[in-house]
Amino acid sequence: xxxxxxxxxxxxxxxxxxxxxxxxxxxxxxxxxxxxxxxxxxxxxxxxxxxxxxxxxxxxxxxxxxxxxxxxxxxxxxxxxxxxxxxxxxxxxxxxxxxxxxxxxxxxxxxxxxxxxxxxxxxxxxxxxxxxxxxxxxxxxxxxxxxxxxxxxxxxxxxxxxxxxxxxxxxxxxxxxxxxxxxxxxxxxxxxxxxxxxxxxxxxxxxxxxxxxxxxxxxxxxxxxxxxxxxxxxxxxxxxxxxxxxxxxxxxxxxxxxxxxxxxxxxxxxxxxxxxxxxxxxxxxxxxxxxxxxxxxxxxxxxxxxxxxxxxxxxxxxxxxxxxxxxxxxxxxxxxxxxxxxxxxxxxxxxxxxxxxxxxxxxxxxxxxxxxxxxxxxxxxxxxxxxxxxxxxxxxxxxxxxxxxxxxxxxxxxxxxxxxxxxxxxxxxxxxxxxxxxxxxxxxxxxxxxxxxxxxxxxxxxxxxxxxxxxxxxxxxxxx
Amino acid sequence: xxxxxxxxxxxxxxxxxxxxxxxxxxxxxxxxxxxxxxxxxxxxxxxxxxxxxxxxxxxxxxxxxxxxxxxxxxxxxxxxxxxxxxxxxxxxxxxxxxxxxxxxxxxxxxxxxxxxxxxxxxxxxxxxxxxxxxxxxxxxxxxxxxxxxxxxxxxxxxxxxxxxxxxxxxxxxxxxxxxxxxxxxxxxxxxxxxxxxxxxxxxxxxxxxxxxxxxxxxxxxxxxxxxxxxxxxxxxxxxxxxxxxxxxxxxxxxxxxxxxxxxxxxxxxxxxxxxxxxxxxxxxxxxxxxxxxxxxxxxxxxxxxxxxxxxxxxxxxxxxxxxxxxxxxxxxxxxxxxxxxxxxxxxxxxxxxxxxxxxxxxxxxxxxxxxxxxxxxxxxxxxxxxxxxxxxxxxxxxxxxxxxxxxxxxxxxxxxxxxxxxxxxxxxxxxxxxxxxxxxxxxxxxxxxxxxxxxxxxxxxxxxxxxxxxxxxxxxxxxxxxxxxxxxxxxxxxxxxxxxxxxxx
Numbered sequence: 005x006x007x008x009x010x011x012x013x014x015x016x017x018x019x020x021x022x023x024x025x026x027x028x029x030x031x032x033x034x035x036x037x038x039x040x041x042x043x044x045x046x047x048x049x050x051x052x053x054x055x056x057x058x059x060x061x062x063x064x065x066x067x068x069x070x071x072x073x074x075x076x077x078x079x080x081x082x083x084x085x086x087x088x089x090x091x092x093x094x095x096x097x098x099x100x101x102x103x104x105x106x107x108x109x110x111x112x113x114x115x116x117x118x119x120x121x122x123x124x125x126x127x128x129x130x131x132x133x134x135x136x137x138x139x140x141x142x143x144x145x146x147x148x149x150x151x152x153x154x155x156x157x158x159x160x161x162x163x164x165x166x167x168x169x170x171x172x173x174x175x176x177x178x179x180x181x182x183x184x185x186x187x188x189x190x191x192x193x194x195x196x197x198x199x200x201x202x203x204x205x206x207x208x209x210x211x212x213x214x215x216x217x218x219x220x221x222x223x224x225x226x227x228x229x230x231x232x233x234x235x236x237x238x239x240x241x242x243x244x245x246x247x248x249x250x251x252x253x254x255x256x257x258x259x260x261x262x263x264x265x266x267x268x269x270x271x272x273x274x275x276x277x278x279x280x281x282x283x284x285x286x287x288x289x290x291x292x293x294x295x296x297x298x299x300x301x302x303x304x305x306x307x308x309x310x311x312x313x314x315x316x317x318x319x320x321x322x323x324x325x326x327x328x329x330x331x332x333x334x335x336x337x338x339x340x341x342x343x344x345x346x347x348x349x350x351x352x353x354x355x356x357x358x359x360x361x362x363x364x365x366x367x368x369x370x371x372x373x374x375x376x377x378x379x380x381x382x383x384x385x386x387x388x389x390x391x392x393x394x395x396x397x398x399x400x401x402x403x404x405x406x407x408x409x410x411x412x413x414x415x416x417x418x419x420x421x422x423x424x425x426x427x428x429x430x431x432x433x434x435x436x437x438x439x440x441x442x443x444x445x446x447x448x449x450x451x452x453x454x455x456x457x458x459x460x461x462x463x464x465x466x467x468x469x470x471x472x473x474x475x476x477x478x479x480x481x482x483x484x
Numbered sequence: 485x486x487x488x489x490x491x492x493x494x495x496x497x498x499x500x501x502x503x504x505x506x507x508x509x510x511x512x513x514x515x516x517x518x519x520x521x522x523x524x525x526x527x528x529x530x531x532x533x534x535x536x537x538x539x540x541x542x543x544x545x546x547x548x549x550x551x552x553x554x555x556x557x558x559x560x561x562x563x564x565x566x567x568x569x570x571x572x573x574x575x576x577x578x579x580x581x582x583x584x585x586x587x588x589x590x591x592x593x594x595x596x597x598x599x600x601x602x603x604x605x606x607x608x609x610x611x612x613x614x615x616x617x618x619x620x621x622x623x624x625x626x627x628x629x630x631x632x633x634x635x636x637x638x639x640x641x642x643x644x645x646x647x648x649x650x651x652x653x654x655x656x657x658x659x660x661x662x663x664x665x666x667x668x669x670x671x672x673x674x675x676x677x678x679x680x681x682x683x684x685x686x687x688x689x690x691x692x693x694x695x696x697x698x699x700x701x702x703x704x705x706x707x708x709x710x711x712x713x714x715x716x717x718x719x720x721x722x723x724x725x726x727x728x729x730x731x732x733x734x735x736x737x738x739x740x741x742x743x744x745x746x747x748x749x750x751x752x753x754x755x756x757x758x759x760x761x762x763x764x765x766x767x768x769x770x771x772x773x774x775x776x777x778x779x780x781x782x783x784x785x786x787x788x789x790x791x792x793x794x795x796x797x798x799x800x801x802x803x804x805x806x807x808x809x810x811x812x813x814x815x816x817x818x819x820x821x822x823x824x825x826x827x828x829x830x831x832x833x834x835x836x837x838x839x840x841x842x843x844x845x846x847x848x849x850x851x852x853x854x855x856x857x858x859x860x861x862x863x864x865x866x867x868x869x870x871x872x873x874x875x876x877x878x879x880x881x882x883x884x885x886x887x888x889x890x891x892x893x894x895x896x897x898x899x900x901x902x903x904x905x906x907x908x909x910x911x912x913x914x915x916x917x918x919x920x921x922x923x924x925x926x927x928x929x930x931x932x933x934x935x936x937x938x939x940x941x942x943x944x945x946x947x948x949x950x951x952x953x954x955x956x957x958x959x960x961x962x963x964x965x966x967x968x969x970x971x972x973x974x975x976x977x978x979x980x981x982x983x984x985x986x987x988x989x
Contacts, residue, residue: 396679415661
């Protein structure tokens, strides 16, 4: 019963796949609508059940309001990916290189990875956890390499497969050791039986490395730039938001439900991981010329901010982290929506190609600017509010130096986000530049994400609700 | 919506109205901006009048009060679980700053009457920026304060980058990044204050009741003071100021030098000295030495300048030094001087930049050496320029004199925590700058306006237009009123400054 949202998504995936077989080319234009309806129904279902708790399969699968927030984030991100890829799959783009083939398979694979993510956050034992993680990851390999004939896309797919499998191997080795130490498959059982020992620290190191790959934390970030650049742009958006959220969900489960006993000893380590991740991400983003690579490093640095939520006594940082994830979801998708719009029409991916956008398409340029400012953490946008809360977590733990480092990093990030703003607003447009048409689907995507970017930070309801969900979730007492 | 919220959001509503107007109707856009800011000016006058009546009877009581009494308070819960609220109100210092900002933005709109290029975006950004400024002056919640503070700083990037002159992109980027780095320090300080109090509230009035430990105050105070000091052009963090001001378009220079730099002094006073009196005492001597360098460096820097805007920008660095210098004297006289100087310098420097913009619009040069004898063709502008210059060198009868005499007397009398000899020496050094100021102001003005007309092309230049006369006229009048009837201004701020001094005891 409480698995209904996941089942709806899986069912939609099969329906889309089957209908794809029987539909003529012209009828396939209805497939994204079907996929989107499935996502919306699942979303409604999750919201409807939000305050409740439910256990399925003898405790291997748990629905709680905290997990529901994660599921909403996954659903919203995937819904946005469907919208972003819509024009490309139905062939309504001016730039031939941006076109994508096989809509049926594309959407069903996208929905499968979504269902994997949703299973993941509800998983409460090692096998369910690992299987749902693979369900979330393996379809992504296919999506990244969707444009087989394109050398960049193929290379990206190959890199992502090899490193993804490697990281899964590292992770499962860590999980195996945990099973040996804890003597159980159930996450919380293992957690109760664990005590710090060399084997425990080895397992922790392996798990952190595995998660580090998924989240693209420095020094496990090497794959990100090439994969982000090579993947079709809507899939890049998906990687940077949905896949990152899934990585955080995994980290959240393993850290707080399993590795709990040593939680207080991690502050320093996490702070250093956050510091190098955000600093390196920012430093390298400055010199990027391709907007997708640029966004790859930007999202690496954002992951650095996000893991600040794991600092301090559990679960104090959780509301701030989930809230930032929500803000980041809208903000990053807003920026990607404009990138997709521009690439659909012109095929351009270099930052310098954005020159004069404020004169040809003032509203799109404004939306992009608001998105970039939110990423840089400028008030009153949601990115700022989220960052403020995350920094507050670090400050509460007494890590004032980390707050300073993170705040200075935000300033540095402002420098490179302003590079794009400068191209759009200060540089003159090309001589023959004309106003580019905006498709209705992309216009509404930009509108929705823009609304989210602005409102999430101003309306207090989102944060308060997340905080209540965290407080209401059932924890066995660890590190408190 | 109370009157204080109206003060904050009327510029924003005006900005929205400007955005919704089609770009072709640039005349109409100007009128909207003028109407909105003019209405705001009237509203500020009403606020001042009402404040006067409410606060007058409390003056006796404030002499021994330990916390600022706020008027027209509006409190709405926002993020309740973290104790963040929409908390606005005013005290005397806020009211003085609101009047200043209202005057500068109105005259700024008057001075930008001729902006043709993308005038819609220009006025919208200008009004958003000023919303942030008003927000800072009335916020008594640290989170809200910070939100408005950054909102006031960021539009500057586009305003300078798009409508500026000279090396505008470099200046805009330098200014934005330096100010944001400053606010990073402020953020660290604010969060530390919040968590050290442990009361789950960001309200300034609540945090003021907390006794922070001396060790804590000693490291947080410099964070906050330097963080705001960057915007207040504290040496050696002032370097954004000459570049930024000289590249900015007229109204933006006016607003930035006139009002935005005051946010630095205001924040250092309201957040630094008010919440962390022990830290202020510990660091006062150090910052006093730094601001003395500020004052002298700015003055000598101005002597060397050839460009009118750089000239005024360096003079601003020197004059903003007086603000910070007055604050760290830590006595009533000095702080009073600092606040009067904020007001006086705001008006004066706005007048300077407005006039420079007008002269530049006619001569198309800002190089002092290339101009000469302009008083013959533009008597109104020349007279206004002289008045601004005389206020800047502290001539009695204009507001600059009142401010600077307070600051110097405050520095000379000193306080009981610091070595009086050291304070007096620093004060004497700082006072020297008046001579230097007289040298550069008089020499510069003489070159530009006196003597025969050097360039035949200047023969046909015209004097101020109507909108320019309105703008400069208001500013000149304010300078004179504040200089001749200073007790109104002093009464306005004195009661509210008492708690700052009492808390130090």
